[in-house]
Amino acid sequence: MADEVVGIVGAGIVGLAIGREITRRRPGTGVVVMEKEDRVAVHQTGHNSGVVHAGIYYKPGSLKARLCTRGRDMLREYCAGRGLPYDECGKLVVAVSEADVARMDDLYARADVNAVPGLRRIGPEEIREIEPYATGLAALHSPRTAITDFPRIARSFADDIVAAGGEVRFSYPVTRIDRVGGELEIGSGERAVRVNHLIVCAGIHADRVSGLAGDAPEPRIIPFRGEYMLISEEKAHMVRGLIYPVPDPGYPFLGVHFTRRISGAVDVGPNAVLALAREGYRRTAISPADLLGIASWPGMWRMARRHWLTGVREMYGSLSKRAYMKAAQRYVPEIGAKDVVRAGAGVRAQALDRDGGLVDDFRINRLGPVTTVRNAPSPAATSSMAIAEYVVDVIDGEVSS
Secondary structure (H helix, E strand, C coil), X not given: CXXXXXXXXXXXXXXXXXXXXXXXXXXXXXXXXXXXXXXCCCCHHHHCCCEECXXXXXXXXXXHHHHHHHHHHXXXXXXXXXXXXXXXXXXXXXXXXXXXXXXXXXXXXXXXXXXXXXXXXXXXXHHHHHCCCCCCCEEEEECCCEEECXXXXXXXXXXXXXXXXXEEECCCCCCEEEEECCEEEEEECCEEEEECEEEECCHHHHHHHHHHCCCCCCCEEEEEXXXXXXXXXXXXXXXXXXXXXXXXXXXXXXXXXXXXXXXXXXXXXXXXXXXXXCCCCCCCCECHHHXXXXXXXXXXXXXXXXXXXXXXXXXXXXXXXXXXXXXXXXXXXXXXXXXXXXXXXXXXXXXXXXXXXXXXXXXXXXXXXEEEEEXXXXXXXXXXXXXXXXXXXXXXXXXXX
């Protein structure tokens, strides 16, 4: 056994990137990744849109802005070195109203500070040159926004950990975290692992596992289901890359958009509907325990008062394919409800503060020998390798959390 052992809860792309970074930065350190499922990347990593973000949206100076920029470049280099798919298909953020144009100009100023590579403001003619079936008054064109296969990258990170002498333990749901002498004992039923430092990257269960380690109950994780539509093969050619709306600055979701996948398929989505279970990938999935946790959090009701109208619209779009596609047709008019079928869904782990504020930035806490990743929504997959560097710096005391 190594002199020092670091445990990581969660084998999503962030947890695995951190495990890999530890093996690189601290040769000889034991790394044990504990995952409740039977394989890596089962939840958020395996259900996202596969987009490598260029850094357009994020508040300058925030962790998201800094780590997205660094992580994008690291991920591109990693994929090239490992022969993993990485396609810079480019992205349009399209304004279809005068209000959109004003918000788009604000977004451009933010992206300029973030040094988003190659970003340009374009008009209707150039929109048509890049995406012949798209319409809009103006757009931001991000040529370096890419698509990839995040589950494959996660599996590659896991292979790197094992090759360096670490291990990934599957079917290991963490049920207790105890301090025993100068060590931490991470229990799963009758099984236990002793570690010197623990990093919690539990995604949709981040608050619960962090609570076992003594972290504060705030922020609470609230699950939002994101549902996708799949465009028919006959019309998939109408979307060359990525077509996004101008986002609402008061809401952390980017809106329904068109996404070309590495496979060549084209999705529309996701929306953002409150889920009634933390792993509520289906509309009918309801967990009484999870529902109680949502309803008992004061911030939930404060958020609902602020965003109830948006929530109603999202729910209507979830129930009606025609309503769902009506919003999307503002950007690509020739793709309608008859051209899509319901596809999969993901669940976003959205952190919510007690005051009802939707936590926008990454949130990482240090509690002595425990480091908790409490909020890591998009662009966490893009930023995963940079988040890993940052977390190891936090552990080593090079930066404060």
